[in-house]
Amino acid sequence: MLLYESPVSGNCYKVRLLLAHLGLPYERRTLDVVDRSDRPEVLGGLNPALRVPTLVLDDGRSLGESGAILWYFGEGSRFVPTDRFERAQMLQWMFFEQYDHEPAIAVVRFWLAYSGNPEAFEDRRTERTAAGYRVLAAMNSHLVGRSWFVGDAMSLADIVLYAYTHVADEGGFDLTLYDAINAWLARVAAEPAHVTIDA
Amino acid sequence: MLLYESPVSGNCYKVRLLLAHLGLPYERRTLDVVDRSDRPEVLGGLNPALRVPTLVLDDGRSLGESGAILWYFGEGSRFVPTDRFERAQMLQWMFFEQYDHEPAIAVVRFWLAYSGNPEAFEDRRTERTAAGYRVLAAMNSHLVGRSWFVGDAMSLADIVLYAYTHVADEGGFDLTLYDAINAWLARVAAEPAHVTIDA
Secondary structure: OEEEEOOOOHHHHHHHHHHHHHOOOOEEEEOOOOOOOOHHHHHOOOOOOOOOOEEEOOOOOEEEOHHHHHHHHHOOOOOOOOOHHHHHHHHHHHHHHHHHHHHHHHHHHHHHHHOOOHHHHHHHHHHHHHHHHHHHHHHHHHHOOOOOOOOOOOOHHHHHHHHHHOOHHHHOOOOOOOHHHHHHHHHHHOOOOOOOOOO | OEEEEOOOOHHHHHHHHHHHHHOOOOEEEEOOOOOOOOHHHHHOOOOOOOOOOEEEOOOOOEEEOHHHHHHHHHOOOOOOOOOHHHHHHHHHHHHHHHHHHHHHHHHHHHHHHHOOOHHHHHHHHHHHHHHHHHHHHHHHHHHOOOOOOOOOOOOHHHHHHHHHHOOHHHHOOOOOOOHHHHHHHHHHHOOOOOOOOOO
């Protein structure tokens, strides 16, 4: 199968991290995350959002949205809880990540570290940074006394939240005070078969 | 069970619409969507995002994020496909709705119709409106030749996309040219047990 992706995108890293844990082979095709002019040509018909990650199965069927791709491969694995309520809790954190976490922490990181033009976003950075810190505080509170976001095992919730949290410093976020987050980041990275974002 | 919600929120309507289809009884508690000062007190410990909808089960366990609540009740019902790939496609549209559709169409609708202060958002409205029209165009293209977003039956994907699309006119969006969207909106509303957003 083929994964259209970017090496710096946390959304793409989520998919690569899960596929590494599951030991599934795939081909990578890198798209530019700054110059997106080729997206309609390359991803048209494959993903309505014209974004990476986009996955194409060997039979030609395609999927967009990191959360949906993770679900497709995660179902039935140790990364999706067998309990119905815990599955819903996992999805709660996955939707929270896409609605609150990514549009703050990933966006500020992109502006500062990858856009090539951080000045252009300066007027929106204060508000997005404050939103990012609210997300980090909510994560840290939840993690106090817990090893993983849902239940007693690592799940897709941990994978999606790890992706942009562990590189939040590239967006100027200071994680020093978030002890529970730091312990959890180390826990995720210590799992067998873990791969880094630049692998 | 208890649903913290708002009568004008499409995210809350998604939950009410599914529960109506499933015939499940629940209690409603309305929170203000403009003055959110009571949110930490009311929703603290129930939902890390401090947003509606928040669901509290009879045993006290709680869930946030409309997509996660829908999944919890939808699993095993006719609104979640039995095919693994179709389940992932459904989640693709659900994540697309929360990442692309809601932050454009729902946000502009809120600014214009419910914020009480539309002028304050005037500088961001043009960009958000353009983003909304890109979403509508992607939805319309996908629906040409299809009755439902995924497979051959109504699913959670249709419920989440219906919620803010059918009131997009309150955000100034003109749906006239989107024939496939209009036929699909009528199809959703014609389902037995359908309820309106103001029900």
